Amino acid sequence: MGEQITNQEQVYPLAPASKMPRSDEESNTLQSNELRRKKRIKLAIYIAAFAVFQTIVIVVFSLTVMKVKTPKVRLGTIELKNVTTITGTQASSPSFDISFTTQVRVKNTNFGPYKYDSSNATFLYQGVAVGEIFIPKGKAGMLSTKKVSITVSVNSNALNSTTSLGNELGAGTLTLNSQAKLCGKVELMFVMKKKKSAQMNCTISIKLNAENAVDLKCK
Incomplete structure (x- = not known):
């Protein structure tokens, strides 16, 4: 009987441990995607700010330097x-x-x-x-x-x-x-x-x- 129990334990092993490495990979992927999203937002903000700055410079330049006044x-x-x-x-x-x-x-x-x-x-x-x-x-x-x-x-x-x-x-x-x-x-x-x-x-x-x-x- 003792041998049979041993054989059964060998035939039906315990379930494997959960795959933690796959969870870490998913977490890293999510963090990476979030970082890229934040970078894209910052880049869009920088581009918009630069465009506004350029517009202001052009307007000021047109109203001052490029405006022709009568001597x-x-x-x-x-x-x-x-x-x-x-x-x-x-x-x-x-x-x-x-x-x-x-x-x-x-x-x-x-x-x-x-x-x-x-x-x-x-x-x-x-x-x-x-x-x-x-x-x-x-x-x-x-x-x-x-x-x-x-x-x-x-x-x-x-x-x-x-x-x-x-x-x-x-x-x-x-x-x-x-x-x-x-x-x-x-x-x-x-x-x-x-x-x-x-x-x-x-x-x-x-x-x-x-x-x-x-x-x-x-x-």
């Missing part, structure tokens, strides 16, 4: 050299003959040079031209102001009616206007060129009874 042309400080005025008498008509020095200033606020053609600046009294100067062609560099020194001579020879002039000279103030237009191109990034015209409109008030002081306003 401004103005007169600088006026220094009187010769002032001769006649308020008017029975023997002579009111008149003026004035010369002064100033600067034509071309201000360029673009991220590229502004090249302009030659032009003229006209000085007027009540809409009548009383003087003119030549502005040579030139270039205002990036974010800079081009200054051209000039000497201006104006007189009343072209005026037909001098009644209002006599009144103005008698009041001690002579008001002139200056106008000019510069045509040129703004060059950006060495490839993009945009046509821009700069216009000048200045009012010059000469205080004849206050040591010939000058009040200059430009717009």
Whole structure:
């Protein structure tokens, strides 16, 4: 009987132990998949953030660097050299003959040079031209102001009616206007060129009874 029991034990062995290595492999696979999923999420976040950053950079670049602004042309400080005025008498008509020095200033606020053609600046009294100067062609560099020194001579020879002039000279103030237009191109990034015209409109008030002081306003 003892031998039979032994044989039966040999014929019917105990069930094998559970396969733990397979469970470890499955766990490792799940962890690996989870890590890859998290990496993909992080990568997608990085790509989205980079795309947003690039969009912001492009918008800012377009609104600042690539935006072409119209240059401004103005007169600088006026220094009187010769002032001769006649308020008017029975023997002579009111008149003026004035010369002064100033600067034509071309201000360029673009991220590229502004090249302009030659032009003229006209000085007027009540809409009548009383003087003119030549502005040579030139270039205002990036974010800079081009200054051209000039000497201006104006007189009343072209005026037909001098009644209002006599009144103005008698009041001690002579008001002139200056106008000019510069045509040129703004060059950006060495490839993009945009046509821009700069216009000048200045009012010059000469205080004849206050040591010939000058009040200059430009717009």
